[in-house]
Amino acid sequence: MKKIYITRQIPEVGVKMLTDKGYEVDINKKNRPLTQKELIKAISKKPYDAVLTLLTDQVDAKVFDACTTAKIYANFAIGFNNIDIVEAKKRGIYVTNTPGGGADRVAEHTLALVLALSCRVVEADEYMRKGKFKGWDPMIFHGTKLAGKILGIIGTGRIGADVAHRAVNGFGMKLVYYDVKRNDELEKSFGAVFYPTVEEVLKVADVISIHVPLLPSTQHLINAERLAMMKKTAYLVNTSRGQVVDENSLVLALKNGVIAGAGLDVFEFEPKLAKGLAKLPNVVLTPHIASGTAEARHEMALLSTTNIIQTLEGGVPQNSVV
Ligand code: NAD
Numbered sequence: 001m002k003k004i005y006i007t008r009q010i011p012e013v014g015v016k017m018l019t020d021k022g023y024e025v026d027i028n029k030k031n032r033p034l035t036q037k038e039l040i041k042a043i044s045k046k047p048y049d050a051v052l053t054l055l056t057d058q059v060d061a062k063v064f065d066a067c068t069t070a071k072i073y074a075n076f077a078i079g080f081n082n083i084d085i086v087e088a089k090k091r092g093i094y095v096t097n098t099p100g101g102g103a104d105r106v107a108e109h110t111l112a113l114v115l116a117l118s119c120r121v122v123e124a125d126e127y128m129r130k131g132k133f134k135g136w137d138p139m140i141f142h143g144t145k146l147a148g149k150i151l152g153i154i155g156t157g158r159i160g161a162d163v164a165h166r167a168v169n170g171f172g173m174k175l176v177y178y179d180v181k182r183n184d185e186l187e188k189s190f191g192a193v194f195y196p197t198v199e200e201v202l203k204v205a206d207v208i209s210i211h212v213p214l215l216p217s218t219q220h221l222i223n224a225e226r227l228a229m230m231k232k233t234a235y236l237v238n239t240s241r242g243q244v245v246d247e248n249s250l251v252l253a254l255k256n257g258v259i260a261g262a263g264l265d266v267f268e269f270e271p272k273l274a275k276g277l278a279k280l281p282n283v284v285l286t287p288h289i290a291s292g293t294a295e296a297r298h299e300m301a302l303l304s305t306t307n308i309i310q311t312l313e314g315g316v317p318q319n320s321v322v
Contacts, residue, residue, distance in 0.1 A: 002312050005043050005067075006052040007034055010076055011294075014052075014301030021309060023049075033057065043067040050308040052076060053083065060084040064091055072096065072311040074304040078103065078159075078291070079241060080321050081214035089322040096307035096319040099158065101300035102291030107162035109290035110239045111170075113263025114207055116284040117235045118144040123281055144206075144233070144260075147172035152205025154198060154221070155212035155240065156183045163209055164190055176201050202229045207237065214241035224249035227258055235261045239290040242267040247274035254280050265290045 002023040006015070009027060018025050028034055028042060033056035040063060043051055047069040053059055055077040064070075064087060072094040073083055080097045088095045116122055120141045127133060127141075151173040153160045161183065167173040168190045175192040177183065178201045186192040195201045198221065202208060208230065212218045222236065222245040230236070236259055238245050247268035253259050261282040267273055270288065277283060291300075307317035 002049045003046050004050045004052065004308060005046075005048045007039060007042075007057050008054050010052070010304070011297050011301040013298055014305040017302065017305040017309065021312075023312070036063065039063060040066040043070070049312055050074060052304055052308065055079060055082050058082055059088075061087050064088065064093060072308055072317060074307045074317070076300050076304045078106075079213055081241060085322045093322075094307075094311055094317050094320050095322050096304065096317045097321055098300040098303040099319060101303050102293065102296030103158040104162055105293050105296050106159045106239055106290040107166055109265060109286070109292075110159070110163050110209055110211075110237055110263075111166055113237045113239070113265065113284055113286070114146070114167075114209070114235065117237075117261045117263050117282075118146055118207075122284050144235075146207075148174065149206040150174045150176055150204055152201040152208045153177040153192075154201060154208065154210045155179055156186050156192075157211060159239070160209070160211035161186055163211065164192060173207075176204055199226065199229055202226055203231075205234060206231065207235045209237045210240045210244055212240055212244060214243055218244050220244070220246045222246065222250070224252070227253040230259045232257060233260050235259070235263065237263040239265040242270050247277065250274070251276045251280070254282055 004018050004023050004025045006025060006027040015025055036058045039057055044066040048067050049069060050072045051070050052074045059073055059082060074096045075083060076098060078097055078099055078101060080095060083095050085095050120143045124141050151167045153164055156177045156179045164175055164186055168175055175190050176195055177192050178195050178198045182194055187194060227249060250262060251274050254262055263284045265286045266288055303319060307319050310317045
């Protein structure tokens with residue numbers, strides 16, 4: 001009987017796909033991510049054929065050594081920076097992700113952060129709750145209109161392109177972008193203007209939205225020097241991965257008025273926040289929930305378990321990233 005280990009509770013639909021195949025499924029019952037030590041201990045108990053991981057699991061050579069029977073690590077996430085794919089490739093182990101699982105919802109969440117900043121929703125909500133509203137006042141909470149403003153997208157893959165479409169068609173924004181690959185479709189459909197360097201996009205945009213994967217080349221892609229190139233009135237939104245932004249430098253930039261505000265769903269030291277970040281009035285923070293809907297989690301459960309079944313039935317998993 002094939003054996004599967006799942007590192008944290010996922011929607012039942014995915015577990016059922018595996019048990020319907022007659023596989024034996026063990027699931028971490030703790031309501032928190034496993035430490036790497038706990039993960040190693042858990043997967044070394046049985047000769048598992050597959051492991052379903054979350055982005056909170058650090059999977060490297062030590063983990064692969066602990067369970068040499070596993071043919072696939074199916075990541076329940078769009079990103080896969082938590083898995084050492086070079087090491088997996090060396091060992092002939094499949095690594096898969098769940099692309100598309102919630103990409104549209106991440107785009108919606110990105111725009112929720114943009115709107116929260118431009119309409120000052122969080123500050124205004126706090127003002128109301130504290131009983132500070134004394135009647136209509138033309139001088140309070142001046143926000144920023146998005147129509148006609150320039151959105152700069154860094155990374156125009158699935159999510160970046162989805163954000164572009166909504167921002168242009170929904171809010172009348174103009175589009176500039178930087179990516180290592182040019183996106184003809186985006187240029188044709190939305191009049192997007194390509195800039196060959198990230199710096200050029202940072203200089204002209206009113207809102208910067210980041211949608212790159214976490215790679216050695218994107219770690220601290222946004223640092224103090226690049227923040228200083230942005231307009232003082234600009235907002236930075238990051239729903240990609242926390243380590244793409246140097247968070248300590250961002251705190252300084254926000255404190256010193258180098259940029260106007262930031263909307264963050266992901267954090268460099270997750271789940272911790274950089275010192276001073278939570279005290280700033282010009283930030284909107286959400287706990288890595290950009291793809292968090294029941295529909296998206298359902299789709300991610302189906303995709304990750306489909307990849308496992310395809311592998312264990314002798315095929316190539318549809319979402320292999322190595
Ligand atoms: P994708 O692979 O479709 O697109 C990524 C884009 O980034 C590609 O166009 C690629 O060419 C570009 N890119 C790669 N390296 C680059 C670099 N150095 N500079 C500029 N561009 C570069 O991925 P996607 O589905 O759009 O997802 C993007 C990222 O969003 C994921 O890798 C993941 O980390 C993150 N994500 C976050 C959440 C969340 O809950 N906050 C949910 C899903 C995905």
